[in-house]
Amino acid sequence: MAVPDPTSNGALPGVVAVGASAGGVEALTSFAAGLPEDLPYAVLVVLHMPPNAPSVLARILDRAGPLPAVSAVDGTPLEAGRIYVAVPNRHLMVRDHSILLSKGPTENMNRPAVNALFRSVAVTFGPRAIGVVLSGMLDDGVLGSGAIRARGGVTVAQSPSDALFTAMPHNAIQAGVIQHQASAADIGRLLTKLTDRDIEEREMEPDTRMELENRIAMGSRFSAHFDSDDLGPPSGYTCPDCNGSLTTLEEGSFRCRVGHAWTAEALLEARDHEVENALWIAVRSLQEKAKLSRRLADNAGAGMVGRRYLDAAEEAEHAMEVLAKRLSEAPAGTGEHGDS
Known part of the structure; x- marks a missing residue:
């Protein structure tokens, strides 16, 4: 065309x-x-x-x-x-x-x-x-x-x-x-x-996938009037925005069922953020577990029950130190969402 x-x-x-x-x-x-x-x-x-x-x-x-x-x-x-x-x-x-x-x-x-x-x-x-x-x-x-x-x-x-x-x-x-x-x-x-260059008006076949992606971007925030099967096969990955399944458009390019689009580079970046967030949640949970265990140990006093709570507190504190060290040594992310 x-x-x-x-x-x-x-x-x-x-x-x-x-x-x-x-x-x-x-x-x-x-x-x-x-x-x-x-x-x-x-x-x-x-x-x-x-x-x-x-x-x-x-x-x-x-x-x-x-x-x-x-x-x-x-x-x-x-x-x-x-x-x-x-x-x-x-x-x-x-x-x-x-x-x-x-x-x-x-x-x-x-x-x-x-x-x-x-x-x-x-x-x-x-x-x-x-x-x-x-x-x-x-x-x-x-x-x-x-x-x-x-x-x-x-x-x-x-x-x-x-x-x-x-x-x-x-x-x-x-x-x-x-x-x-x-x-x-x-x-x-x-x-x-x-x-100022000479432009050749070439006959080109319509690119149905490009036109479909263009319509998706022009649509609503949560587009539902397209069939994701038309985009490509399932990728085996999920969308970081909505947790829906991602289809593979081409090598290194994906869309989910409501239209969120990802390149492989951006998808990997999002996974890095998810892993880091999960680790910080684990650190917080371990910190609270250690604090609660020590309080219960104080209330229980000397004896087997108190020792069990102290062991749980020490185990949580050790795991927390390992995770915190891992997070502090991790390279800074390359994300830019919100940059302007």
Whole structure:
């Protein structure tokens, strides 16, 4: 299926979708400062952020460079030369060349998510979509960059040496889904060339799974109007968000029955948090057991009963010391949920 040429009827010729997380404010500020004044594409920006925190990113980017930046508003028609910034607790997506803000299922525990935006522009704009992955942790944006490339679009990553947090651009580059690299400040010059390139309107078969995932992200928070069997086979894993079963979309990509999406990297990170939380609960329980056992020993006095309670207290205290030592030696997690 060919993506219609939007310029034939005066519509927006294309979009630049930008994703960032940890270290993203600095990267986005440099990116915005380097954009050309006459950029013929609209720019859409997702930065991972806490769901209930106010965001001033649009004001920061509006002051940083030549293009006006605004917080995204649902239903707003996209215009060339403007920056639209995601708002907390909503996926930023596009439909019919307009903004769509969705409370669809989280992806890697994020809403907004970079993959949701990139997948959306891939479906809507095809070869007229450009994806840009900036500083951040984990691997949000890898699958979305792959979707943009699969539909004929172009992908760019901030050079890892230029990023405060290298994981997001590095993972996208390592996955083989990135075509260009540049510093955040130099991406604007690269976009001048990319938006002026000759675009081949190719005949492409519809990607039913990509379109299904796009509909899921556009749906309700707990989507129930899709059949998870259409996504792929059971993975044998459970969703950290809802404890539902996860299906395997492709190697290293999963969704649950209500739509929560996970990459393997993010799923492993969530399991690390679960294990750490379980160990801290065990430490607390052992601490309370030891305290209660000693109180019972004091009440029982000398004798077999008192000795039994003291033995239980000492056993709990030893186990607590072992667990506490293990937790104190564990490396700090790489999680970033809530970073902004």
